[in-house]
Each structure stands twice: as C-alpha cells, then as structure tokens.
Amino acid sequence: MGAIxxxxxxxxxxxxxxxxxxxxxxxxxxxxxxETRALALAVLPDQLAIAFRGVLSFWTAGELTDQQLDRQASAAAATVLLGFAGPADRAELLTLVV
Structure with a gap:
C-alpha cells in the first residue's frame, strides 16, 4: 500500500x-x-482496478475507516459494473451503490 x-x-x-x-x-x-459482454471483458479489468485502487488510496490516507473500506470498495465496483449489467442484475448493483 505504501506504493500508492x-x-x-x-x-x-x-x-x-x-x-x-x-x-x-x-x-x-x-x-x-x-450484448456488451465482449466490450465489458475488454474494459472492466482496468476500470475496476482503478476504482478499487482509488478506494484503497483514500483508506491509506485515513479518509476511510476500516469499517468503511468494504462498503466503499463494493460501491465502487458496483458503479463500474452498472453499465454492463443486464436489467435483472441492475437492481442488486444499485443497492450496493446507495
């Protein structure tokens, strides 16, 4: 984490x-x-890595507590995934964002 x-x-x-x-x-x-699976598999690994790394940097800086880390990491991943999820999965992802 020091490398951040x-x-x-x-x-x-x-x-x-x-x-x-x-x-x-x-x-x-x-x-x-x-319909967007191929694009998702091409772009999501980078975007999820960036989102998760962002959460870790705020945690490392002391702006997120240990208790907030899991919730914020889940929210970041869910937000990135929303654009590539089918209608049935969007409702569940939205519960992780709010």
Whole structure:
C-alpha cells in the first residue's frame, strides 16, 4: 500500500497485476449483459482496478475507516459494473451503490 503514494523513477507493475486479478474475477463474464459482454471483458479489468485502487488510496490516507473500506470498495465496483449489467442484475448493483 505504501506504493500508492511513493513515486519512483521506474513504473511498477501494480496496474498489470490488478488488471489480471480483475480479469480472472470476471472470468467469462457470466452475469454481464450479453450484448456488451465482449466490450465489458475488454474494459472492466482496468476500470475496476482503478476504482478499487482509488478506494484503497483514500483508506491509506485515513479518509476511510476500516469499517468503511468494504462498503466503499463494493460501491465502487458496483458503479463500474452498472453499465454492463443486464436489467435483472441492475437492481442488486444499485443497492450496493446507495
């Protein structure tokens, strides 16, 4: 976590590792809207990594408590996923956002 706020001369591989973990979590995209599944699988790993990393940076800065971390991470992921979820899944995602 210290790497979030620690600039270095050489870029690290944090983004690549984060993207790979999100791509693995999304797997074949089950639950994603079929009409946009291919696009979702192409863009969501990066966008989820960025959203989650943002939550972690606020937590690291002390702006989120340990108790808020899970809720905020879920809300960030749900917000990113909303654009690619089918109608049946949107209601559940919306409950995580508010």
């Amino acid at each position: 706020g620690a600039p270095t001369d050489e870029p690290g591989s944090v983004a690549g590792h984060s993207r790979a973990l999100w791509a693995e979590a999304l797997a074949a995209g089950i639950g994603l809207y079929p």
